[in-house]
Amino acid sequence: MTLILGEEQRMLQDSAADFFASRLPLAANRALRDLGLTHDTQAWHEMDELGWSGIALPEELGGLAFPLSGIALIQAQAGRTLAATPLLSSNILCAGTLALCASDAQQRDWLPGLASGKLRAALALDEGPRHDPVRITLAAHRVGDNWLLDGAKAMVMDGTLADTLLVAATLDGETALFILPADSAGITRTPLALIDSRDAARFAFEQVAVAADGLLARGNAAEQVLATVLNRARICLAAEMQAISRVLFDTTLDYLKQRQQYGVLLGSFQALQHRMARLFTELELAESCVAAALSALDGDGDLALLAALAKGKTGEVALKIANEAVQLHGGIGVTDELDIGLYLKRIRVAEAQCGDHIFQRTRYAHLIQLAEAL
Amino acid sequence: MTLILGEEQRMLQDSAADFFASRLPLAANRALRDLGLTHDTQAWHEMDELGWSGIALPEELGGLAFPLSGIALIQAQAGRTLAATPLLSSNILCAGTLALCASDAQQRDWLPGLASGKLRAALALDEGPRHDPVRITLAAHRVGDNWLLDGAKAMVMDGTLADTLLVAATLDGETALFILPADSAGITRTPLALIDSRDAARFAFEQVAVAADGLLARGNAAEQVLATVLNRARICLAAEMQAISRVLFDTTLDYLKQRQQYGVLLGSFQALQHRMARLFTELELAESCVAAALSALDGDGDLALLAALAKGKTGEVALKIANEAVQLHGGIGVTDELDIGLYLKRIRVAEAQCGDHIFQRTRYAHLIQLAEAL
Amino acid sequence: MTKSSTFRLSAREWLEANCPPAMRTPPPEGGIVWAGSRVHFDSTEQQQWFERMRDKGWFAPDWPVEYGGGGLDASDTRILEEELSRLRCRAPMINLGVWMIGPVLLASGSAEQKARHLPGMARGEVAWCQGFSEPGAGSDLASLSCRAERDGDSYVVNGSKIWTSYADRSDWMYALVRTDPAAGKHAGISMLLIDMTTPGVTVKPIDLISGKSHFCQVFFDNVRVPAENRVGAEGEGWQLARDLLGHERRAMSKFGDNNVPGVDFLALARQLLPLADTASRPLLAERVARAAMDEHAYKLTLQRAHEAGRAGQDVSGLVASFKYLHSEQNRERHELLMALAGNEALGWEGDPFDETLLKLTRQWLNSYTYTIAGGTSEIQLNILARRVLGLAASGG
């Protein structure tokens, strides 16, 4: 396992940084929010043209031969300017699932569209307030050649813009994964306005018919694939949160170095210095976890363990840094004018998505056989 | 419920403070430790003469008409000089149990001795590493007119010096409480050397015969009585820990005001100031919990809830203050010469006894119906 | 019957008769009348309650009748407050005139200032706002730089004030301005009464991370203020502000009494816990218990301070910790509820989300304000360390 970036990774990181700085800088994303928009469709097409939607997908189906860590690197750079991308939903969660368990025919049906960005997919999984991939109640049953889906999904990220849905259901007591057009008959979609202004929707499924070839996997296979893509998503979210933490830390550090109070620099107050120094050590610990998880994303390391470690640690640290950033900025810290609030809100969403740091800690406990000890 | 002391309570508190300052000051308790002694027998007789062993026990059996909070007040003052007393084991836990559930005959047999200090009793309850009053495996069964006890008790406070044992056993799947002489045939007693140098022993019970009138209570009654005396003990331990926290806080504050480093007073470093200020607020919160629990000890307030609150909060705060006291004293903080280490060790023992702050928090969660919500 | 029991009975009787039952319930958000020239009522009951209290003189019960007050002595005023609280009457209005600047004018204003301004305050006809904080000054109020230059019979004011509540609905502002830049930090400050309709005054509402707010920024661009509108002498502003801020706690407690009731922490936690993933549930329950214990301990501390204070003990140290404890615990409870509510607390607005949880989310964002406004937690800790614990200032 290597914990520093390779040459190719650095190049992708730099070009992603350039892209977001010039094409979707923070001001542009703030403007989108003020217009009530969740993303910039044209900019997404440009990302597609860069080949990002096809990262780590089969080349013969339009994919790009770049390892998965590429998406985490892009997501981190997007995090710095708070840009939304289609990559987590469409590539990591949905195309990733197809690549792992779909039949050749299914892959041919869906992957070219997803890899090129012609299709946008979203994963419909969570039903309750907290992420819980093992408690699925949306039910599937066989009727003739078709499947019928009944139930609801409370929070589907990118659910409003998605034309394709990947749905986790329960089928004869097992987990099953289906793929279907998002406008299938019987689906009611309700857009959600989130604190981070990103796209999300709530779904109701009433007797939704899915063709026979809409079933991607069931039972153990489905659970394992779901676990894998969720772990990958966790690492991408960790990379994003870590990038945001770094922006918030640096911004706050700069502020403390410039701002005067009672005639002295804020940053010269020892109580604040110690808080910043502690945050610095936390930030660096989290950075190492992300670095290791990036390796695991590319197959070098224990994916499940490092995903739990990275998302758990970055989530905890990001919340802490965001809270301190607001507090140390004082009054202006709570104004919408400052960017800190935007980062804070995004962190809250990323922290909740795919399991918050408490969830990840229980995962980690399980993986190191602490739960067995009980 | 009143949260400040009444006139009589203040008088008792003052006389206890005088007693420990003059008769068992910290230097004397340190000297006892260096001699390998757990307590000062003569001083204990003097406490008996002051009537303390009989507090809140029936006057006609030698008791003293002072409410139970008296013992917590004494224990707090004893805590300040780290003096051991017989009161928690003999009065609160053992005599308290007898007064609550023993027959008149049993009370006449045992209470006069306990109230006068002629007898010293200890509660044999804990069997595992952590306090757990519901997991009792020491077994009792009936054989003719007698009871036979089999099993072991891992940690009996004051177990070496006790002449009388109150034993929690399991009888036909229920909890049962027995009283018997500590030198009964079949009992093996192993003295323990603890970090706080107080008296404790481990016990093995092999076919220990207890006379028919050795059974004090069983089933629901036994469990309720045990719960009550444990809650009282928790409050006394909370009062003691709080008193120690205050000594440690004051000592550390004084040190910070006197000690120079790099030419300035340690106490002028803002990072340390903020830590002390936070500790101050924690200390005062804990103080209020103890005050409310003292009222509950005297029947005014929810005993179980306030016991969990007081012991949970004081334990958490005491550990924090003790750790900070060591750290802020620097190098000399870890020497045996300084008293801080003695207080630290006592806090560790008091924190573990009758359930640490994590245990108390789960109790509190249960009592406010959070567990039911699960 | 003593004089005071007589007053208590008559006050109670009057309130029972005149406070509409609808006004004895906690107000909805923004449901308290902001008194002033542009007063607006949401309901007939609100208007009745406002007018009856006004006509009784009880907007300012302890002010002299000549200025529109109720003419009560301190003891009867306290009795009236107890009765208002007993009946759970809403505050009939919010009025910084009566609560804040009024008492200062009563004590230190000129005869003309009293006659001109107090009756309007006491009748709730003029809305006042406070111009103290400035951008860039933070907690360090005395470093203010809003400039008032003497020009004949007027001052010419240039600069800006921030965090001014309801400036956009106010008729007048009492403001601290720097009249002598050469004098010491505190000595160069004076207090002016500024008509908000004067040319050159611009008000810009401030959006917070939690959304719209009642805070505004106010800009002064060559605003001419007659010199007769200066309270006290030149350079006395700092002392007057200190007197005035002595009334702030009382005023804030009235705000507090009538605050929108927050989400019920324990009730919501109990409702959300069973919905959590199995593995996290006991951990979340423990965190809830911990926060509940802290809150319990805090409430007991309020009670203990009250009892100890009545028994003549010095409780200044305890009292100095309240703001810190309350705001920090409040933050912590909101963080916890956010974790419990997960996805359901990510909503900004809109029907699909539960109303209570939308409120939670806004309150969570708002909870950041309380550890900053009115003296940051860091300032509170400085005060505790230095004034209460007696540690020397400034080592590094």
Add this chain to the structure above:
Amino acid sequence: MTKSSTFRLSAREWLEANCPPAMRTPPPEGGIVWAGSRVHFDSTEQQQWFERMRDKGWFAPDWPVEYGGGGLDASDTRILEEELSRLRCRAPMINLGVWMIGPVLLASGSAEQKARHLPGMARGEVAWCQGFSEPGAGSDLASLSCRAERDGDSYVVNGSKIWTSYADRSDWMYALVRTDPAAGKHAGISMLLIDMTTPGVTVKPIDLISGKSHFCQVFFDNVRVPAENRVGAEGEGWQLARDLLGHERRAMSKFGDNNVPGVDFLALARQLLPLADTASRPLLAERVARAAMDEHAYKLTLQRAHEAGRAGQDVSGLVASFKYLHSEQNRERHELLMALAGNEALGWEGDPFDETLLKLTRQWLNSYTYTIAGGTSEIQLNILARRVLGLAASGG
């Protein structure tokens, strides 16, 4: 074959032949030989290993042969260390002479000093201790007050040194003393070599909260030290001490390599968890997981710093955080194990307690030392804030 591969092979061969298998296991507590005139061996193997390494010159492999060293160049010295580590050989002895003062004498000592002292160090015949810290000086080393007054050909030393490891078993001390109280804080300091048998030297071992320790306090009462025992010029002591402390990390890492293995955190936690009360168990498991995650993250950080350093990146900030992180995490793990072990961790000594848990208890008490010794956590945070984050010193 290159010169270095030749050396590697011959070193490996020699070590395989000469390091007794028993010396290739981690030593028990106190199981490393403290070299010096009163050297003591616990076993024949220990003595063999000591004598063979001594005779090979490998106590000081990179010192000139004339002073009893091994005469190796830097590259071969590193190869030897790698081979020692590969075979898991114990350090054959602890010797502050070779590790700390020896290199300083080699660089800055007089010819007489080198000839007199170096061979005894290199042969492990003379035990050295370090006299830097003083009671009352804490982290502020330069405020030392131990006084050395010139009197003819001697200095007369008065004062006290504290935290001197193994002073009670040492033959000589290198000490910092104040030779010129009038000079600046740093400028008045000189370094002396003091024979511990000189009249007026008293050594008192220090008991810690965890029990007996190797630390001592050393008192000087009119101790006469020949002026020829001063290293370098008068007033050069501070600079020499800085050079010397540059070697400390290397020396400490050797101590570290041979440290008593601690209790295995996760193994012990797994063993104790099932014994905990049902309600606390998931909470304790979560705390264990959290500490394990922190430790995992720390180890990854060590690795990352290593890789980044090799790739030429600046890792000074990262490295500056290691001591703080390691000692604080270590404290936390011990606190946690104490909670898990409950009653069973309350033992001070004696058979009834499990040996591992008795060790845990002592280690817990010892864990307090690590956040204090070698620069407190507070000092570490100051360094991070000022040197790494670039925040200005001293606001208050």
